Amino acid sequence: MNKSNLYKGCLEPILLKLLKENGRMYGYEMTQKVKALTAGELKITEGALYPLLHRLEAEGILEVEMENLGNRVRKYYSLTASGKKEQARSMIELEAFKNTLQLIFNPKLA
Amino acid sequence: MLNKEQIQKTDAFFRENGVAYYDIRQELVDHVSEILEQKMNSNPSLSFEAAFDETVRRFSKKELVLLNEAAGFNYDPRKEWRYFTKQRILKLLLLYLAMVLPLYCLPPRAAMLTGILYVAGWMVFNGWLLFSFRKRHPAPDKKLSTYSHPSLFIALLPVLFQTCIVGRYVLKMTTVTPVHPAGLALLPFFMLFTTAAQLAHQHLKDQDYQAAKNNYPFLFHQ
Incomplete structure (x- = not known):
């Protein structure tokens, strides 16, 4: 099984957690942060990252701020008030998911 | 750099x-x-x-x-519900009562004429809503995923469809006698319901447009 498929469903809680801890971040920064935290194990592609960020923005979970860098513009994302609630909820869901997997793969620890 | x-x-x-x-x-x-x-x-x-x-x-x-x-594909229609604040719901209910009461109180013939008047007014108002929306939202030269300009043809389709339904209903009422006044109560309900949906949709698009204008100002001033 492709490893990236296993991570796919966790991308949203990962991004929300990053934003909770770092305040505001831009796309490239998020990919680099995840790469560094996982020692290169998890690499987020642009094709997965940006549609997700745009969806979260449309749902009101993220808000954006534009910054002019001279020749180009940078888009920063941060959590909205409802985004903070969503982040807390996603952590609970992720924890429950981990526990469920434990029941199957490591019943002694569960 | x-x-x-x-x-x-x-x-x-x-x-x-x-x-x-x-x-x-x-x-x-x-x-x-x-x-x-x-x-x-x-x-x-x-x-x-x-x-x-x-x-x-x-x-x-x-x-x-x-x-x-x-x-x-990130347009979230659920956000349109935010338009319906308590105050707006109350206004809609009052407007509904103001429209439905004459239909009950007037003699059948006058009630029918009032119904036709409502439909005509409703059509004009909906048309004005669409055209004024386009007028106050000149499309940016380049496309934005956060704000895509609605096509007038696509926006007009539901209005035309609704007009056909309401028109057919009114036509039926004017040919069948006597008309039960309770049937007329549905007419203002349908008209208000569709107009409120259009207003909620435009309200959200207004917000998207403003956000896009703030985030990408140069696209709007070319």
């Missing part, structure tokens, strides 16, 4: 490979520019062209087209 020409070259690459929405393209340009700058900083002998070719190789056209499409 990449210069203007290098940024333009990066932007052109994404534009030519299917990323039509300016907002998503702008993010990809920033993303790739960061990669390029890092590559060129860590290896000063590396030219921009070589770093560029190496970096953009990982983007397939298919992936970019999908990325562009995915960014365009």
Whole structure:
């Protein structure tokens, strides 16, 4: 099984957690942060990252701020008030998911 | 820091490979520019062209087209419900009562004429809503996934469809005698319901338009 498929469903809680801890971040920064935290194990592609960020923005979970860098513009994302609630909820869901997997793969620890 | 020409070259690459929405393209340009700058900083002998070719190789056209499409499907219609505040719901209820009471109180013939008057007024109002919306939202020259300008034809279709239904209903009422006044109560309900839905839709689009204007001002002033 492709490893990236296993991570796919966790991308949203990962991004929300990053934003909770770092305040505001831009796309490239998020990919680099995840790469560094996982020692290169998890690499987020642009094709997965940006549609997700745009969806979260449309749902009101993220808000954006534009910054002019001279020749180009940078888009920063941060959590909205409802985004903070969503982040807390996603952590609970992720924890429950981990526990469920434990029941199957490591019943002694569960 | 990449210069203007290098940024333009990066932007052109994404534009030519299917990323039509300016907002998503702008993010990809920033993303790739960061990669390029890092590559060129860590290896000063590396030219921009070589770093560029190496970096953009990982983007397939298919992936970019999908990325562009995915960014365009983010309109969340559930947000339209936010339009219905307590105050607005109360106003709609009062308006409904003001419209339905004459239909009950007037003699059948006068009630029918009032119903026809309502339909005519409703059609004019809906048409005005659509045209005024377009007038106050001049489309940006380039497309944005956060705000796509609605096509008037697409927007008019539901209005035409609703008019056909209401028109048929009124026609039926005027030919069948006597008309039960309770049947007339549905008419203002349907008209108010569809108009409120249109207003809620426009309210959300207004907000999207303002946000897009704030985030990408130069696109609106070209």
